[in-house]
Amino acid sequence: MSEKTVGIKAVAAHAGVSQTTVSHVLNETPHTRVSEETAARVRAAAEELGYRPNRLARGLRTQASDMIGLLTEEIATTPHAGRIILGAQEEASRRNLTLAIINSELNPDPEMDASQIQAFLDRQADGIIYATVYHDVIEAPENLLVRPAALIGARDVAGSIPAVLPDERAGAASVVDMLVARGHRRIAFAASADDVPATRGRLQGYLDAMTRAGLRTDGLVVEGGSDARGGYAATLALLDREPTALFCYNDRMAMGAYRAAADRGLRIPDDLSVVGFDDQAPIPESLFPALTTVALPHYEMGAWAVATLADVIHGTRDAALLAAYPTALHCPLVERDSVAPPLDRAAA
Amino acid sequence: MSEKTVGIKAVAAHAGVSQTTVSHVLNETPHTRVSEETAARVRAAAEELGYRPNRLARGLRTQASDMIGLLTEEIATTPHAGRIILGAQEEASRRNLTLAIINSELNPDPEMDASQIQAFLDRQADGIIYATVYHDVIEAPENLLVRPAALIGARDVAGSIPAVLPDERAGAASVVDMLVARGHRRIAFAASADDVPATRGRLQGYLDAMTRAGLRTDGLVVEGGSDARGGYAATLALLDREPTALFCYNDRMAMGAYRAAADRGLRIPDDLSVVGFDDQAPIPESLFPALTTVALPHYEMGAWAVATLADVIHGTRDAALLAAYPTALHCPLVERDSVAPPLDRAAA
Numbered sequence: 001m002s003e004k005t006v007g008i009k010a011v012a013a014h015a016g017v018s019q020t021t022v023s024h025v026l027n028e029t030p031h032t033r034v035s036e037e038t039a040a041r042v043r044a045a046a047e048e049l050g051y052r053p054n055r056l057a058r059g060l061r062t063q064a065s066d067m068i069g070l071l072t073e074e075i076a077t078t079p080h081a082g083r084i085i086l087g088a089q090e091e092a093s094r095r096n097l098t099l100a101i102i103n104s105e106l107n108p109d110p111e112m113d114a115s116q117i118q119a120f121l122d123r124q125a126d127g128i129i130y131a132t133v134y135h136d137v138i139e140a141p142e143n144l145l146v147r148p149a150a151l152i153g154a155r156d157v158a159g160s161i162p163a164v165l166p167d168e169r170a171g172a173a174s175v176v177d178m179l180v181a182r183g184h185r186r187i188a189f190a191a192s193a194d195d196v197p198a199t200r201g202r203l204q205g206y207l208d209a210m211t212r213a214g215l216r217t218d219g220l221v222v223e224g225g226s227d228a229r230g231g232y233a234a235t236l237a238l239l240d241r242e243p244t245a246l247f248c249y250n251d252r253m254a255m256g257a258y259r260a261a262a263d264r265g266l267r268i269p270d271d272l273s274v275v276g277f278d279d280q281a282p283i284p285e286s287l288f289p290a291l292t293t294v295a296l297p298h299y300e301m302g303a304w305a306v307a308t309l310a311d312v313i314h315g316t317r318d319a320a321l322l323a324a325y326p327t328a329l330h331c332p333l334v335e336r337d338s339v340a341p342p343l344d345r346a347a348a
Numbered sequence: 349m350s351e352k353t354v355g356i357k358a359v360a361a362h363a364g365v366s367q368t369t370v371s372h373v374l375n376e377t378p379h380t381r382v383s384e385e386t387a388a389r390v391r392a393a394a395e396e397l398g399y400r401p402n403r404l405a406r407g408l409r410t411q412a413s414d415m416i417g418l419l420t421e422e423i424a425t426t427p428h429a430g431r432i433i434l435g436a437q438e439e440a441s442r443r444n445l446t447l448a449i450i451n452s453e454l455n456p457d458p459e460m461d462a463s464q465i466q467a468f469l470d471r472q473a474d475g476i477i478y479a480t481v482y483h484d485v486i487e488a489p490e491n492l493l494v495r496p497a498a499l500i501g502a503r504d505v506a507g508s509i510p511a512v513l514p515d516e517r518a519g520a521a522s523v524v525d526m527l528v529a530r531g532h533r534r535i536a537f538a539a540s541a542d543d544v545p546a547t548r549g550r551l552q553g554y555l556d557a558m559t560r561a562g563l564r565t566d567g568l569v570v571e572g573g574s575d576a577r578g579g580y581a582a583t584l585a586l587l588d589r590e591p592t593a594l595f596c597y598n599d600r601m602a603m604g605a606y607r608a609a610a611d612r613g614l615r616i617p618d619d620l621s622v623v624g625f626d627d628q629a630p631i632p633e634s635l636f637p638a639l640t641t642v643a644l645p646h647y648e649m650g651a652w653a654v655a656t657l658a659d660v661i662h663g664t665r666d667a668a669l670l671a672a673y674p675t676a677l678h679c680p681l682v683e684r685d686s687v688a689p690p691l692d693r694a695a696a
Binding site for chain 2: 047081082085100101227228229232252255256259262280282283285286287288
């Protein structure tokens with residue numbers, strides 16, 4: 001069973017036809033014009049040479065059969081992966097590709113990912129998208145390197161896979177720019193203590209823009225858990241410095257910030273403007289006043305990955321070039337009701 | 349190309365072997381014991397009869413190749429579909445099945461669903477799971493009726509597909525039972541105005557348990573939008589009736605209830621116990637005090653559907669019997685910090 005199989009090339013030569021013709025005949029590809037005479041000649045040639053297609057590596061090919069696999073983390077806990085999937089799916093429809101989601105482990109095990117990828121490659125995926133939330137640089141499983149691939153939310157160590165990331169740093173800077181434009185100068189930042197890329201990106205963006213605006217930040221950054229409880233504690237500490245605006249690492253911390261402001265008798269936005277990050281439903285619309293925040297382009301990243309992979313598979317774009325420069329997508333401000341110009345105050 | 353193909357049965361008869369042996373030889377199934385002599389005899393018989401496997405209906409069969417498709421709504425907006433997928437995926441792993449997610453449209457179009465299902469059947473799915481959020485009775489697309497299938501969150505009109513639903517009515521009743529056990533007698537319900545199954549189930553469960561406990565409900569049910577704003581308005585109206593406990597249709601309404609209570613100077617849980625429904629992260633843990641609520645068994649429904657489908661495919665369970673009686677899964681109470689016995693009050 002393991003003897004070397006004779007391939008299409010040899011059958012084509014033997015039958016005196018092109019490899020494409022051989023493929024059409026042996027695959028019984030519909031809608032191709034091969035005369036019965038030619039088809040019989042090809043089949044005879046195949047039989048004479050002992051041609052046996054490797055069924056273990058081939059399968060159904062329909063007209064819309066280019067298939068891309070999407071492996072994503074954290075599907076069960078946040079709407080983020082869902083938006084990535086939706087963006088990927090809708091781009092796949094536009095490109096007449098089939099998208100299959102491989103897995104949704106909460107705590108990805110690199111070994112398990114590699115075997116899931118392999119299982120999918122065995123099913124003839126034309127490309128793989130690997131979407132991650134928790135890492136900014138990953139060492140891609142080897143089997144990801146032998147097939148067209150794209151990364152969402154991370155770059156790979158070797159810099160050999162096209163990647164797309166959210167431009168969190170610029171998104172955070174745009175929050176400060178907006179607050180400064182509204183007249184704020186004492187702008188505090190409730191920072192996260194999590195060891196994730198977003199922690200560093202958002203803090204850096206805040207610092208970049210404060211520096212550009214010539215504003216001081218000493219005493220205006222306090223770290224806390226990236227949840228409502230952490231936001232509550234960080235905000236209480238920051239309120240002692242009398243900021244006019246508070247930028248929170250994420251919407252959950254902002255929820256805690258609202259409670260801290262209420263406990264101190266401060267009205268939002270009149271006494272304190274508050275901005276979050278993530279646009280994580282249902283928080284922003286459920287708070288009162290509704291929370292101004294920054295949205296992550298998960299849908300766009302899903303669509304970018306599928307579009308890019310489709311182009312790479314069809315050879316219209318250069319994977320190496322795409323891999324060398326990860327694409328950073330814009331994180332748009334979502335303005336709601338929690339920001340107002342600062343009241344005139346003595347301590348500016 | 350469209351002549352009737354000779355099948356495995358005829359080849360087996362011609363070669364004097366079993367159909368299984370023919371299948372192993374022609375599929376080159378690894379790890380099967382067929383002598384080279386027998387294999388040659390089978391191949392010769394196949395050639396003599398002009399056997400040509402229908403490649404358009406077959407494909408890669410790996411050892412873990414039984415494949416189930418999962419079509420789910422609303423994947424992008426709530427964690428619910430994500431939990432269904434996770435439960436389905438983990439059960440699929442235990443059963444050595446491959447699970448592929450077909451689609452994630454926000455607003456499912458029955459026609460589109462049917463064509464997505466068809467695309468997936470063409471890829472040789474052994475079964476289909478159809479998960480829905482918004483409907484309790486659906487008219488299943490026809491192609492769902494010709495393959496082993498299972499429904500999550502709905503029954504089908506014809507009662508011919510095995511189905512699993514959350515037992516929301518019993519879950520709501522258990523909230524009232526718990527509050528009564530803690531000493532509450534004036535228990536209000538902030539109801540939803542949405543035209544969805546949960547609206548009716550949860551209200552009915554509340555009424556069932558109140559009746560069983562011999563408690564009055566007049567004036568204690570107010571309808572509102574199923575969000576924080578709607579919960580805020582409904583709660584203000586209900587607080588005029590001085591309930592000691594407030595059961596909200598969902599966690600988002602409970603978020604608004606918390607704000608209404610604060611606006612009226614009421615402490616939770618001392619002055620007012622509050623219970624939600626859904627256990628929708630991040631709300632319950634982000635509120636202070638953390639919200640007692642009811643969880644929906646989405647993970648368990650995903651796992652049930654895969655397990656049931658696997659059993660139906662392998663013939664160990666009867667689909668008709670499963671279809672006749674939809675399975676209602678338990679919705680467990682998730683007790684946190686928002687319930688306490690009522691303070692002694694004149695108006696009990």
